[in-house]
Amino acid sequence: MNRLGYLPIALVLAALAATPFFVASNSVLNFIVFVLIITLTAQGWNLLGGVGGQSSFGHAAFFGTGAYVSAILQARFGVNAWAALAIAIAFGAVVGWIIGFLSFRAGLRGSYFALVTLAFAEVLRILANATGFTGGAAGLLLKLDIGFWNMQFSSRAAFLWLALGFVGIGLIISQRIANSRFGAQLVAVRENEDAARALGVDVLAVKLKAITVSAALTAAAGCLYLQYFLYIDANIAYGLWISVEALLAPMVGGRGLVLGPIIGAFTLHGLGEATKLLAGRVPGIDLTIYGVVLVLVVAFAPGGVLGLLQKLGLRRRPRPVPQLKGAE
Amino acid sequence: MYSPAIVAEAMLNGLLTGAVYALIALGLTLVYGVLHIINFAHGAFLTCAMFAVWAAHSVLGLDPYLAILPLTLIFFAIGYGVQRFVIGPASHGDDGNILLVTLGLSIVIENALLAVFRSDTRSLSTDYSFNVVELGPLLISQARLFGLAGALVVTGLLWLLLARTDTGKAIRAVAKEKLGASLVGIDVRHVYAVTFGIGCATLAVAACLLMPTFYVNPRVGGAFVLVAFTIVVLGGMGSIPGALAGGLVIGVVESLCGLFLGESLGQIGIFLIFILVLLFRPTGLFGARA
Numbered sequence: 356m357n358r359l360g361y362l363p364i365a366l367v368l369a370a371l372a373a374t375p376f377f378v379a380s381n382s383v384l385n386f387i388v389f390v391l392i393i394t395l396t397a398q399g400w401n402l403l404g405g406v407g408g409q410s411s412f413g414h415a416a417f418f419g420t421g422a423y424v425s426a427i428l429q430a431r432f433g434v435n436a437w438a439a440l441a442i443a444i445a446f447g448a449v450v451g452w453i454i455g456f457l458s459f460r461a462g463l464r465g466s467y468f469a470l471v472t473l474a475f476a477e478v479l480r481i482l483a484n485a486t487g488f489t490g491g492a493a494g495l496l497l498k499l500d501i502g503f504w505n506m507q508f509s510s511r512a513a514f515l516w517l518a519l520g521f522v523g524i525g526l527i528i529s530q531r532i533a534n535s536r537f538g539a540q541l542v543a544v545r546e547n548e549d550a551a552r553a554l555g556v557d558v559l560a561v562k563l564k565a566i567t568v569s570a571a572l573t574a575a576a577g578c579l580y581l582q583y584f585l586y587i588d589a590n591i592a593y594g595l596w597i598s599v600e601a602l603l604a605p606m607v608g609g610r611g612l613v614l615g616p617i618i619g620a621f622t623l624h625g626l627g628e629a630t631k632l633l634a635g636r637v638p639g640i641d642l643t644i645y646g647v648v649l650v651l652v653v654a655f656a657p658g659g660v661l662g663l664l665q666k667l668g669l670r671r672r673p674r675p676v677p678q679l680k681g682a683e
Numbered sequence: 684m685y686s687p688a689i690v691a692e693a694m695l696n697g698l699l700t701g702a703v704y705a706l707i708a709l710g711l712t713l714v715y716g717v718l719h720i721i722n723f724a725h726g727a728f729l730t731c732a733m734f735a736v737w738a739a740h741s742v743l744g745l746d747p748y749l750a751i752l753p754l755t756l757i758f759f760a761i762g763y764g765v766q767r768f769v770i771g772p773a774s775h776g777d778d779g780n781i782l783l784v785t786l787g788l789s790i791v792i793e794n795a796l797l798a799v800f801r802s803d804t805r806s807l808s809t810d811y812s813f814n815v816v817e818l819g820p821l822l823i824s825q826a827r828l829f830g831l832a833g834a835l836v837v838t839g840l841l842w843l844l845l846a847r848t849d850t851g852k853a854i855r856a857v858a859k860e861k862l863g864a865s866l867v868g869i870d871v872r873h874v875y876a877v878t879f880g881i882g883c884a885t886l887a888v889a890a891c892l893l894m895p896t897f898y899v900n901p902r903v904g905g906a907f908v909l910v911a912f913t914i915v916v917l918g919g920m921g922s923i924p925g926a927l928a929g930g931l932v933i934g935v936v937e938s939l940c941g942l943f944l945g946e947s948l949g950q951i952g953i954f955l956i957f958i959l960v961l962l963f964r965p966t967g968l969f970g971a972r973a
Contacts, residue, residue: 458961484947639901642790646788648787653784
């Protein structure tokens with residue numbers, strides 16, 4: 356089990372699943388649920404931006420699509436929450452594929468890709484903010500109706516386990532991809548796109564597959580956000596903040612690594628909460644810390660927290676990718 | 684249908700807004716043309732400059748137009764320092780890293796401003812804020828005419844600087860061929876920092892011209908930064924005449940979209956142009972480089 360990388364995943368999941376038995380504080384459980392939702396968003400980003408090297412600045416496009424599709428289906432058409440979840444994830448994947456098809460076909464890379472994804476998210480934000488069907492600027496409110504079938508829970512522990520289930524699925528998907536041929540191809544595209552193409556990797560197909568899976572995971576996070584807070588508006592669902600969260604967590608935790616997003620999300624939000632405790636409720640103070648951490652990570656620890664641990668010899672090195680290593 | 688007079692007024696207003704957009708985009712395109720980086724913190728620096736103008740006026744009693752000279756110098760120094768001592772060393776010369784470092788900087792600046800000034804919106808009240816000039820049937824805000832004039836003057840000065848001075852020659856040399864430039868004795872890191880400094884200095888000018896009629900809050904730069912990216916991409920990354928033309932076009936597009944589609948959808952035209960240009964003509968209208 357450890358050889359394939361599933362042991363650390365099982366340990367992390369078990370530790371988090373046990374927290375409700377030891378912690379009674381609702382604010383701590385709230386914190387964990389919120390960070391798990393961010394983690395799921397970031398796991399989506401990490402597949403495309405971390406493993407595949409295509410840094411997106413607009414993952415809000417997928418998060419928001421997931422949240423909005425689910426909210427509209429439930430609030431306007433009375434669709435069951437679980438069915439709405441499945442449909443919303445599918446919609447997110449389709450939006451991912453379309454954005455990927457348009458921008459990768461046009462050969463956009465690096466900064467250009469980052470900017471075009473940002474623009475797509477902004478277009479969706481303005482549309483959602485301006486049209487009546489999506490609730491306009493007032494946003495959409497789900498009716499409070501607690502019950503398993505409505506995916507609404509009175510206990511925070513239940514929601515924590517639900518979110519943890521999704522994060523677990525995200526971890527397993529990420530690990531399976533890391534162990535697969537597709538994962539190796541994705542790494543090859545990140546390291547050197549032209550060399551990968553010369554070796555026979557269908558670069559466009561690999562990128563499209565990555566952005567589709569990535570968007571689906573992030574859309575699922577949007578649905579979870581909706582089920583937890585029961586309210587979204589355009590600035591929440593399609594806002595720049597969630598695109599930044601999606602990118603920060605893997606960067607800080609360890610870009611491209613399976614456990615990167617979860618480690619990064621807990622590190623960042625832990626730091627944010629600690630700052631708030633020390634500095635009092637000054638608005639923006641936690642985000643200031645995030646910005647500083649991002650600059651420091653890029654400057655001094657490009658491998659993130661996991662990279663640092665690895666340097667200190669606390670974690671075994673990941674297996675190299677044998678066939679494609681020589682191509683660089 | 685709208686009467687021609689209303690459409691003409693919307694277009695004129697668009698041109699005036701576009702001039703300020705162009706001014707903001709100038710610094711961005713210069714930095715891109717030389718350093719080949721997208722400065723994500725551009726909007727945050729603009730917010731900073733606008734707060735500086737506000738503070739100069741309400742604390743020191745300095746008129747925004749008189750603040751142009753000192754603030755330009757101060758922001759040149761800030762930009763120089765940030766590139767030389769933060770962005771340069773932190774990014775290890777990798778493009779993706781620079782994008783992330785400037786994103787980090789923009790988060791830090793915006794939220795530090797939020798922590799200090801809170802999210803209140805502030806504006807200046809000068810006795811000439813509401814002066815208008817009559818042009819036939821149209822009324823034009825005097826301060827916005829100054830904005831247009833300022834944008835043209837700064838574009839001209841920037842062009843002169845690049846075309847006629849030794850510093851300009853060095854900047855163009857570094858933009859064309861970094862290694863060659865360093866071989867003939869140009870200090871590339873210095874030129875990078877000077878260029879970044881000039882980019883921030885143009886923002887100080889833009890802030891001084893904006894503030895008599897505009898407002899400032901910690902998030903205001905974000906509204907401009909995407910527009911500025913669009914202009915830079917539309918005009919061709921690194922092209923100065925492109926930034927001026929692109930700014931004017933975008934100003935008119937936004938104004939007309941606002942007129943025909945309603946205020947809340949006004950900016951959508953900008954982003955659609957942005958996406959279309961990126962997808963189909965990433966070199967822009969004036970860009971030479973493929």
